Amino acid sequence: MTQEILIIRKTREWLLASLENFTIEQLNTIPPGYNNNIMWNLGHMAATQLGVCYLRGGVDLPAGTNEFFETYRSGTKPERLYTTEDLEQIKTYFFSYFDQLQADVQTSRFDNYTPWTTRYDIAVKNINDAVGFLPFHDGLHIGVIFGLRKLV
Template sequence: MEATFKTWKTSRGIYLNFLENYTLEQLNKIPQGFNNNLIWNIGHVIVAQQGLVYKGAGLQGHVSDEMFGKYGIGTNPNEPVTAAEQEELKSLLMGLIEQTESDYQTGKFISFHEKTTKTGFHLSSVEDAIVFNNFHEGLHMGYMMSIRKFV
């Protein structure tokens, strides 16, 4: 799992670069032909990880229900993200890695509700969910690499 967490930290560092190097206007722009923007993808990977790992293990996550409602599966941006929300996402982006790694190392994830993702991955353990999360975040990184060309 050490390599998996290392990969996740590296990926999240790339996401952080978007938050730090693009203007709020650029982060919020939905280019023609796309249905979301850079900052929505960042919010989405944050809540998706919490759903995959914590909810999958039957635990309360570390983000609000409002955040799940705004960035969860099947949502799209319906209003621009504010500077305050950008700062919250920045904090969660990296802070939740430390929290999840600590919770994993202290044995907080006792059980897991098996499921098959929409992409066909069968998750039977928290380890599967953490590994799949890296795959999922890679997909969204690809979307962001495309979007950034148009903002």
């Protein structure tokens, strides 16, 4: 699983670098016709990693992540203006749980992963499939972010 996580890490590092010159106001802007912004998409990418790997795997979310997950999970939208502190939290969650995830996989915490099918008709049968799904999901939101970048 190390290569998959490396791909996700590098892609997310590249994405954040591409947003370095954007202000917090730009990251919070919801253009007409959209229901979210760049900040929400970033947070959603990190929250999806937690949900797809942990919750779908029948494992409790890592300590301290419940509120973050509920803010950015699928079906939510921005309910407030996000702050620079929120952005720093997203950046932390973008990367910090990969080490925990790898450790948890090695301890067999996900041996009872419940198979499911995504809304994109992708079968996710185990934790390895779940991690393999993340680059696809991130790619969808990176596309949205790049569209939003042109509008803010």
